[in-house]
Amino acid sequence: MNDKTIALNKKAGFDYFLEEKFISGLLLEGWEVKSLRDGKINLKEAYVKDIKGELWLVSATINPLEHIHQKQNLDPRRFRKILLKKREIKTILYGLSAKGQTCVPVKLFWKGQIVKLEIALARGKKNYDKKASKKIADIKRDAERSLKNLK
Numbered sequence: 001m002n003d004k005t006i007a008l009n010k011k012a013g014f015d016y017f018l019e020e021k022f023i024s025g026l027l028l029e030g031w032e033v034k035s036l037r038d039g040k041i042n043l044k045e046a047y048v049k050d051i052k053g054e055l056w057l058v059s060a061t062i063n064p065l066e067h068i069h070q071k072q073n074l075d076p077r078r079f080r081k082i083l084l085k086k087r088e089i090k091t092i093l094y095g096l097s098a099k100g101q102t103c104v105p106v107k108l109f110w111k112g113q114i115v116k117l118e119i120a121l122a123r124g125k126k127n128y129d130k131k132a133s134k135k136i137a138d139i140k141r142d143a144e145r146s147l148k149n150l151k
Helices: 010-015 030-037 086-097 127-150
Strands: 005-008 016-026 047-051 054-058 080-083 101-111 114-124
Touching (some): 010 127, 047 086, 054 086
Antiparallel strands (some): 005 101, 047 054
């Protein structure tokens, strides 16, 4: 993981064919940004949902830090608004209207002091696709090991 990368959703690449990627902003509260600096986020179950023509990040869990005073009012799984240009939102909404397409978060990272979210239009993989992907990864890993042993 890069030092600017906050969280990766490795499961998205395994469960879906990632077709078109977008980089967006994310509307966060102050305590959430502080928690992100400590890496207290989980994107595994997260997805992007269309609510009244706007895109929202759903089911991403940002756990609050222990030393935050107003802990009782914080919701770690709240919906977070995704900030994109209108043209990009229309492209994603058109993609979501197609059968079998969904939008998943792929990566959360820092760009300067701003948190950015990489999302992708994705198509679900079947079990045989997942097996083929795993087989290809195993072959690549074995080839890299054998090259390393030759050196």
